[in-house]
Amino acid sequence: MEKTYVMLKPDCYKRGLIGEIISRIEKKGYQITNIKMLTLNEEILKEHYSHLADKPFFSEIINFMTSGPVVGMIVEGESVIEGIRILMGATKWHDALPGTIRGDFANNTTENLIHGSDSRETAEIEIKRFFGEF
Ligand code: UDP
Ligand code: MG
Numbered sequence: 001m002e003k004t005y006v007m008l009k010p011d012c013y014k015r016g017l018i019g020e021i022i023s024r025i026e027k028k029g030y031q032i033t034n035i036k037m038l039t040l041n042e043e044i045l046k047e048h049y050s051h052l053a054d055k056p057f058f059s060e061i062i063n064f065m066t067s068g069p070v071v072g073m074i075v076e077g078e079s080v081i082e083g084i085r086i087l088m089g090a091t092k093w094h095d096a097l098p099g100t101i102r103g104d105f106a107n108n109t110t111e112n113l114i115h116g117s118d119s120r121e122t123a124e125i126e127i128k129r130f131f132g133e134f
Pocket of ligand 2: 116
């Protein structure tokens with residue numbers, strides 16, 4: 001069993017897509033073992049997106065991610081890290097295939113609805129970052 005950190009972004013809340021996306025995660029057979037709604041501050045986001053700090057769109061991401069509440073979740077299942085990434089679809093909205101969350105609902109690369117950890121190492125770091133324990 002593996003654990004991953006999933007976060008539904010502020011566009012998800014604004015567009016009323018929280019239920020739709022949680023439902024897709026559950027229907028795939030994954031278990032949500034912890035969930036909370038929170039409003040993030042700049043400090044935690046700069047840490048979370050530190051791999052993008054030198055990109056021209058960095059401030060855009062921070063502004064977007066502080067624009068409303070997010071839903072943070074710990075999701076568990078077999079190969080769940082890769083499985084959630086497949087359900088999410090590609091980062092860039094035009095590369096995300098229909099049938100994926102981003103492919104079906106995103107028309108913008110920054111406002112792309114969902115975050116999912118990209119490796120076991122980052123999953124542990126991110127779960128600790130947002131839930132305090134792994
Ligand atoms: N992002 C963006 N423009 C880009 C690439 C990324 O605004 O060209 C944003 C987008 O919201 C993305 C987040 O930065 O989800 C984190 O980027 P990453 O490369 O980690 O993509 P992800 O893991 O979310 O697919
Ligand atoms: Mg990422």
